[in-house]
Amino acid sequence: MSELPASKGRQSLTLPGSDLFETVRQKLIDDLGLVQVGRRGKERIYRPRAELLAEVVTPETWVMVMDWLSSTRRGALTTKRTYVDDLRRIWASYAQELGHERLALGIFTPDHIRAWRIRAEAQGVARTTIARYLNTLSSLHAYSAEKIDLPRNPVTQDDRPKVDKGNTSTSTPVLEVDEVQRVAAQAKDPFDLLVVSLLYALAGRVSEMCAADVTDRIERGRRSYLDVTRKEHKERILPLPLTVAEMLDEHTAGRSEGPLLLDAEGRRLDRHDVARLLARLGRHAGVLPGRKLTPHVLRASRITHMLDDGVPLAEVQAFADHDNPATTVGYWKRRNTGQRNAAHVDAAEELFANVTPKFKTTPQGNA
Incomplete structure (x- = not known):
């Protein structure tokens, strides 16, 4: 495995080089788990999710992400992994598209986010998915801004999609x-x-x-x-x-x-x-x-x-x-x-009960 960034300065989780630091860092890496990145015949090839993230963000950003994920507000492993996947797949890719070699905190402006959101909508990305991606970036920025000097949060309320909480069309289907x-x-x-x-x-x-x-x-x-x-x-x-x-x-x-x-x-x-x-x-x-x-x-x-x-x-x-x-x-x-x-549509159907039979096709042989 390639060497992951060491923490330094005000952003360190603990003192770099200490046993405690290594224990904390390894625990966070283990929590993020592995990602299947390919196959070699029938053999599945996996890589650590933390390593994949380290390749597309700056070392300082990697340390801050680890610090952010260590918060008890983000306790579920699936949530942590989803956040990391959003950062490396969506926001690191967008940073590279804008000319940056790697994703770093503070590189996006509200105009960048506005353009990204409009394009995502044009591509048919679901509102709930857009909202999730934006929430990932906004949460990381807000957390980091309390520890280091950053420009204002690029994700504003003007670009957060309104999600219909009563929408059942995107709910998980249920089998009878x-x-x-x-x-x-x-x-x-x-x-x-x-x-x-x-x-x-x-x-x-x-x-x-x-x-x-x-x-x-x-x-x-x-x-x-x-x-x-x-x-x-x-x-x-x-x-x-x-x-x-x-x-x-x-x-x-x-x-x-x-x-x-x-x-x-x-x-x-x-x-x-x-x-x-x-x-x-x-x-x-x-x-x-x-x-x-x-x-x-x-x-x-x-x-x-x-x-x-x-x-x-x-x-x-x-x-x-x-x-x-x-x-x-x-x-x-x-x-x-x-x-x-x-029940409502069945009740409406009863209104036409006397008319519908008139247009039903009579099966051949029963005339």
């Missing part, structure tokens, strides 16, 4: 119970079924399942549990359905350590593997025409089905590990809005 069953029926082997069952039963996030190790299995009496690390580093011990526990027993037979889930080559299963597996099953099951079945669809479906079954909102929130109850309520609102709208 029979559709989940159809997906499971397309499993070509026990492992396919294990992945679907595990994600759906626990309303799990793919990162949790892929990060789990064999040693995270816990046996208490007749019940089997899985110790998972959820967002914000929250540890949860979740009971496993009997059938899922049995499938895991078969999958991990003879192994006492290492990854819980392995791919066909014996490597730790990653989210890309799961995405491909689910996309295949969803396509064969004929669900979500024109869209891919994703791990989050299964999570959203499980949460919605619990609400359909009358499970109290507070209980669903606890099971799904939603920090904000508004997130759980959002699932309930979307479900109820869809059902109410369906």
Whole structure:
């Protein structure tokens, strides 16, 4: 791995060269994880996300980003990784387009951001995505401005897209119970079924399942549990359905350590593997025409089905590990809005009940 920038001056996380500094820096690098950058035959090639970032930002900016990500306000690993990917893919690329070799704090002006936003809109980038990219840059700038002298924040309210919070067209789709069953029926082997069952039963996030190790299995009496690390580093011990526990027993037979889930080559299963597996099953099951079945669809479906079954909102929130109850309520609102709208259009259809049969084609042979 290439040498990552060392911190210096007022921006240092701790004193450079100290054991504490190296421990802190390595922890942050490890948290950011790896990125698949290619393949060599069947072998996947990975590189540290922190290393990729270091190649496209100045050393001072790299240190400040690490400091920014170490804040407890950005505790979720997935959030940290998304921020870094936004910086290196979007803002570092834009900096190079403007003639800078690397991304540095303070190089963008409000005019730069205005031009970028207008072009993104012209290219059809979703408002929610534009808002996320801008939020990444704005948050980093605001944090850094409290530590070093910087020009004013280039991201102003005038360029933040208005996002319709009631827009359901971009919400994660939900499968009905029979559709989940159809997906499971397309499993070509026990492992396919294990992945679907595990994600759906626990309303799990793919990162949790892929990060789990064999040693995270816990046996208490007749019940089997899985110790998972959820967002914000929250540890949860979740009971496993009997059938899922049995499938895991078969999958991990003879192994006492290492990854819980392995791919066909014996490597730790990653989210890309799961995405491909689910996309295949969803396509064969004929669900979500024109869209891919994703791990989050299964999570959203499980949460919605619990609400359909009358499970109290507070209980669903606890099971799904939603920090904000508004997130759980959002699932309930979307479900109820869809059902109410369906009832309204069905009522309108009744108005034409006596006229519609007049134009229906009579099947041949029944005249």
